[in-house]
Amino acid sequence: MTIIDIIEKKKRKQELTHEQIAFVIKGMLDKTIEDYQISSLLMAIVLNGMTLDETVYLTEEMLNSGDKIDLSSIEGVVVDKHSTGGVGDKVTLILAPLLASLGIKIAKMSGRGLGHTGGTIDKLEAIPGYQVELSREEFIKQVNDIGISIISQSGNIVPADKKLYALRDVTGTVDSIPLIASSIMSKKIASGADLIFIDVKVGSGALMNNLEDAKKLANTMIEIGKRFNKMVICILTDMNEPLGYAIGNSLEVKEAIESLNGYGPKDVMELIVSIASLVLNKTKNIDMDEARDMCMKQLTNGQAYNKFKQLVEYQHGTIEDIKIASKVFSVKSPKSGYINEIDALSLGEVAREIGAGRLTKDDVIDPTVGLVLTHKTGDYVNENDELLKVYLNEKDIKIDDILKCFNISSDKMKKVPLIYEILD
Numbered sequence: 230m231t232i233i234d235i236i237e238k239k240k241r242k243q244e245l246t247h248e249q250i251a252f253v254i255k256g257m258l259d260k261t262i263e264d265y266q267i268s269s270l271l272m273a274i275v276l277n278g279m280t281l282d283e284t285v286y287l288t289e290e291m292l293n294s295g296d297k298i299d300l301s302s303i304e305g306v307v308v309d310k311h312s313t314g315g316v317g318d319k320v321t322l323i324l325a326p327l328l329a330s331l332g333i334k335i336a337k338m339s340g341r342g343l344g345h346t347g348g349t350i351d352k353l354e355a356i357p358g359y360q361v362e363l364s365r366e367e368f369i370k371q372v373n374d375i376g377i378s379i380i381s382q383s384g385n386i387v388p389a390d391k392k393l394y395a396l397r398d399v400t401g402t403v404d405s406i407p408l409i410a411s412s413i414m415s416k417k418i419a420s421g422a423d424l425i426f427i428d429v430k431v432g433s434g435a436l437m438n439n440l441e442d443a444k445k446l447a448n449t450m451i452e453i454g455k456r457f458n459k460m461v462i463c464i465l466t467d468m469n470e471p472l473g474y475a476i477g478n479s480l481e482v483k484e485a486i487e488s489l490n491g492y493g494p495k496d497v498m499e500l501i502v503s504i505a506s507l508v509l510n511k512t513k514n515i516d517m518d519e520a521r522d523m524c525m526k527q528l529t530n531g532q533a534y535n536k537f538k539q540l541v542e543y544q545h546g547t548i549e550d551i552k553i554a555s556k557v558f559s560v561k562s563p564k565s566g567y568i569n570e571i572d573a574l575s576l577g578e579v580a581r582e583i584g585a586g587r588l589t590k591d592d593v594i595d596p597t598v599g600l601v602l603t604h605k606t607g608d609y610v611n612e613n614d615e616l617l618k619v620y621l622n623e624k625d626i627k628i629d630d631i632l633k634c635f636n637i638s639s640d641k642m643k644k645v646p647l648i649y650e651i652l653d
Contacts (some may be wrong), residue, residue: 232256232266239273247286248391253390254290254491264396271393271402279407283451285456292388292457293413298365300421303372305511307334309422310504311413313446314348315430316577317471321349321379323483323493323501324536329377330527336372337379340388340422343537350381352483352485355478355596359546377540404440410449415424417459424460426508428500431649432469434573440465440649447652459550464504464509468570470606473497477585477599480620486548489537491529496605496647500530503648511653554597554620560631562610570636571606579631583624598622601629608642610637612630 235249279287281648300307308328312318325335339349353359361381363371388477392414397403417425427450430436431444437443442616447463454461473494473616475484486492488501506520515523527533541548582585584595603615610616619626 232262232270236266236270236273239270239542242277242321242492244280244284245283247282247289250283250286250575251290251379254287254294258294258389265444267393268396268400268402270486271397271400271408273403274408275402275405278405278645281449281452284407284411285453286383288418288457289455291387291389291411291421293388295419296420297386298336298338298386298415298421300369300372302369303334303336303433305332305334305512306424307336307372307422308336308401308424308426308508308512309337309420310426310428311416311417312428313409313413313430313435314572315432315468315472316434317473317476317481318428318430319352319354319473319475319481319485319488320504321351322482322537323497323533325377325379326489326526327457327501327505327533327541329336329375329427329540330532330536331523332376333508334514335377335379336368336420336422337377338382338416345649347561349418351517351594352481353544354547355482355551356541356546356548357552359541360504360544361543369460371543375536375539375543377424378492379538379540380544382416382516386419388417396544398483399539404436406446406449409436410446410453412464414450414453414461415459418454418457418518422459422514424462425454426504427432427461427463428504429463429465431465432467432573432645434471435468437649444650451652460511460588460653462507462651464507464651465539466500467645467647467649468573469645471576473502474605475599475619476576476580476601476604478594478596479551480599480601482551483553486534486537488610489528489534490531492526494605495641502528507651552593552597554599554622556621558619558621560617560619561613562616562635562636562637563612563632565611566609566637566639567641568606568610568616568635569603569638569640569642570606572634572636576600576631576634579634581628583619583626594624598624607641609641 509520
């Protein structure tokens with residue numbers, strides 16, 4: 230067996246065996262297979278796909294390449310949540326404490342973000358003092374003590390995925406459903422939760438640009454979960470415009486706090502309550518209408534916010550000291566009309582340009598900068614009405630780059646749904 234034989238086989242659209250995939254992962258890690266050969270195989274996979282069996286074999290080999298977290302000492306059903314990423318996606322910051330306040334155990338290991346804004350850990354690090362690194366013993370103890378802990382991915386968890394992802398990122402081989410599914414699921418299974426909830430974003434600002442591909446990804450991850458005896462639920466949600474109003478790490482934390490107190494943006498609140506209700510339904514067999522009422526109660530009586538404060542305090546953070554950039558300016562609408570499109574991806578790139586995101590893992594994020602929308606799609610604006618505020622430090626931005634993100638016309642277009650479908 231040689232790597233050349235395996236590349237040729239996949240090039241001819243043939244199915245790889247478990248043994249062949251294991252050979253590739255082992256060779257990649259012990260460096261007996263060159264990076265350029267792995268890259269060649271990745272491109273063949275992007276072009277010719279993988280069967281479900283191949284995807285499961287790849288997931289298993291990546292999963293077994295490193296450590297696994299044993300959460301069996303945590304009492305009750307442990308839930309982990311993942312998002313495929315989007316602009317303004319601060320869902321975890323709200324959903325996790327809400328669920329914990331309702332008795333669901335949340336043991337979450339998150340990553341830093343690559344792209345327009347930071348990941349969950351970057352957002353939490355915008356809270357002064359928040360400690361993202363805990364030992365496994367501290368992590369498990371905290372979940373048992375207060376029902377929730379969110380820490381950074383650390384140690385030797387799925388090292389094969391780290392290597393593969395680094396190669397995919399620089400070789401144009403990111404957009405492959407089997408590669409995306411195996412990457413996500415290997416990390417989620419290694420993290421040890423009983424229920425894995427995945428928010429699959431769909432639209433211009435998401436990894437999956439269309440609903441058909443999003444469904445394929447969701448169903449692939451659900452099938453992988455079944456092979457590993459894990460319950461997986463996927464919710465397909467819109468990312469054609471930013472989620473909420475805030476884009477940027479400190480600004481998103483502040484919007485999350487507003488949402489935890491019951492007065493967040495309409496789309497954020499709808500999504501949070503929908504996901505939380507579904508988790509309650511699946512884990513505690515609570516009727517969906519009753520579950521929604523329970524969630525709204527926790528978001529208005531202070532219990533969800535108190536759980537977030539408890540999480541932050543346990544991990545040595547201070548909510549009151551969150552900083553935002555002091556240089557603020559307003560971007561005005563050039564004409565009157567309906568906002569029919571807010572290009573989420575382009576607006577996210579604007580946020581990254583001013584320091585809210587990173588292009589490489591070594592880039593330093595400025596947590597204080599970002600954008601806050603004043604209006605959403607479907608809103609009517611007059612000429613010179615404010616479209617958004619920009620929070621800056623050293624870097625400047627061109628107004629034209631922001632205005633290009635907005636499509637304003639005299640005719641009002643039908644708004645797409647926030648939640649497309651739920652799959653399990």
